[in-house]
Amino acid sequence: MKNDLPGRGLILNYVAALAAIFSLNFALPRLMPGDPLHAIYGDEALVSMTAEMEAHLIKQFALDRTWTDQLAAYLMGLLHGDLGFSYYYKDQVSAVIMGALPWTLLLTLLALAIATVIGVIMGIEAASRRGRLLDRGLTASLMFLSGFPMFFMGILLLLIFGVSLGWAPLFGAITPYSGLEGLDYLKDLCSHLALPVAALVLVLVGDTFLITRSTAISILAESFIMTARAIGCSEFKVKYAHSGRNSLLPVVTETGMRIPHLLIQTLFIEIVFSYPGVGSLLNTALNSRDYPLLQGILLLLTVLVLTVNLFVDLLYSKLDPRVRYAH
């Protein structure tokens, strides 16, 4: 490879995966028995549908024309961000999702960032004190915590800190109609975030900790650690700049692979805390059989997962120069 960028092959892989997802999303409703409009919108939506609306939809999806025209119409719609119309919310699906997505992203990314930073730091510290009290205590307790399902952890936290102790609000992302501004708004936001993020972090941190710890233990036995000590590196630099930096590689891969799982778990947590994110939206869509909304959410989630994976691959080659040449 001539330059330092990852190969075009990597990008192509993702384009292919994306194309496959779009085709599936396009094909599924059309393969279902009966009328595609029926499949796309469901029984209940059709009850309230007028004749002229139906004509408009048939025209929009090009359902009266060949499948190539239909595909073109579908892709054009996607390009314009048109995911369909939500009957329940009486709004464009994309607009509904965009209203919820920031909350989900805030929750997920914040939890992921906190869990990764804490997990890596604790992993490195435990590795350098292998077999001592701190190491054994951390390993045992974090393994115990990571065994919990996240929604259960959420319920537990909600009961203890929300219901019994009353330290944190029970639901939502902000206090409704409070009209708070500036710093107070931020405080309110954080107090609502605290429990759901804590639930995610407590369960997430275990895996990051364990993988960092075991990698750092084997890295600390490498010869270059001895070299670093021999040139007079401080213990802090040995632990973080050498052992830590090398331990990050598997952590990044592992974190990347866990994001889909984390997204799903976040959806449950949102439901537990009635957090107004994509999870709650999905719940509503399911309960009200709002198929266009459901499909839109699922499409968004798959695209999100793909994007994250691409990002992880790019980051990985940045962290380990050897990977750049391996592609």
Add this chain to the structure above:
Amino acid sequence: MLRIRNLCVSFGKSEILQGINLDLMPGDSISVVGESGAGKTTLALAIMGLFSGSASGEISFLGRDLLDISEQEYRKIRGQDMAMVFQNVEDALDPVYRIEDLIKEAILCHSRPEKKALDERVSGLLTSVGLSRNKGRSYPYQLSGGERQRVLIAMALANDPDLLILDEPTASLDPLTKANIIKLFAFAMSGRMSLLITHDISLASALTNQMAVLYAGRIIEQGKTEKLVKDPRHPYTRGLLRSFLKLNATKDLQGIPGRMTLGLAGCPFHQRCTQHIEICERIVPELVRLNGSLIACHRGGILPLLQIKGLSKRFDSFIALQDINLTLYEGETMAIVGESGSGKTTLSKIIMGLYEEDSGEIRLEGREVGIRSLEFYRKVQMIFQNPKESISHRVSVLDAVMEPLVVQRMGCEEDRRKRAINVIEHVELPFDDDFLSRYPHQLSGGEVQRVAIARALALGPKLLVADEPTSALDPSVQAKILKLLMNLQEMMGLTMLFVTHDIALARKVSDHMAVMQKGQIVEIGATNEVLSNPMHPYTRKLVECVFGSENGICDQRILNDGI
């Protein structure tokens, strides 16, 4: 300066280093050699303060006792005043950083120069270790083993340390790269105190002027490198040198029997030593000065087994031997070479007491031998040229081997039989009843010679005088018998006086060589030196005869000409 006194290092219950004393002054270079597990690397790590066990004693460096200072202070010394180059170049550099960043880190650990000055120092270091500047942009995995080794040296030299420790620095390099990098090591070591950890004796002799031999955590011999390599005095050092493959050695490789055991009482080497006595098992020998070097051995190193001084013999007016002087050390082989009639066989017969000398003295284990007693023959045995003649055709194999035991009145019948079968097994002969009851004429030449060797070994002798032991055998049998003798030497520490006219054969089996002509020893010395650089014209001609002439046929005129 570096001063180590009574350094002991242990991991848990196992003691890795015991009572190490070392002194290094600026400009001194010392190599520490020994087999794996002897504690060489532990010694280096103990000096660097990078080992995880516990240490006692004293390591004083630049006026401070390093065993007393805190980790913080130690960190400031490491990389600044003392630096180490590690052995495993594959993994010794952090794979995720560029070379220049690694070298920069070595500098930044100890000082904060400005960016421009720092860059200049890094490129200066890269140039001084023979790397181009743009190599600094590379990552470790993009470099060859030799280049990585250079980077490691640059990192070690980054702060111009007073003490440089090299741990097996060339172990993973090919010979050409190694030859190039040795010059760099010599440059890096000059003007500093340097400690080289290696098992590569040629590297040690190329780079250091002092050498210490480490065995099971103790220094057992120490002295000038040149002297130690040429003339090792401790049996272990000699074994180490014999096991080391060198281009200029002529004798076949020999190992050291047994393996190293840590934590033995007494001398750490006594289990593998062929000359150990009772005291060796109880008391640890002190490292004492002996003939200019230090040695830890109760017996004062390798013992002279046979000393011959001023030996002369005349048969009427014919001078058979004239003023023969030689010393034969325990566990070594001396070849006596020369043409027929030069007095070789006369010499061996005098040693055996078959002829009486006219003047001169023969000492065995330091005591003068007079009339040969039974005890003398228990220690000295002989193998003759023609096995069929030397073994009576009237006795069976078993009786022939048991005969010396009967003569010496050793043990009962059953013991003798056991001992005989034991030695027959040693010389790789079958020991079933059928074979034991055969007579010499029923055996092949090689088998009879093996029986003769077994008979000579039956008493467990120290010295074996072998007079042309293989000249009556065909080449393939000769090779096997020679291998057998070498193995027995390795196993039992057998000393051999090997009389032969075949200089090519002497070259493969002997440590030392004496060249005889007309009853005199005209040249004596280490076999490889005598052969590669013969001083006496007669020796030169003998050598030319065998190795030099194109058709390999010796022209008798060369020998007679001008002598």
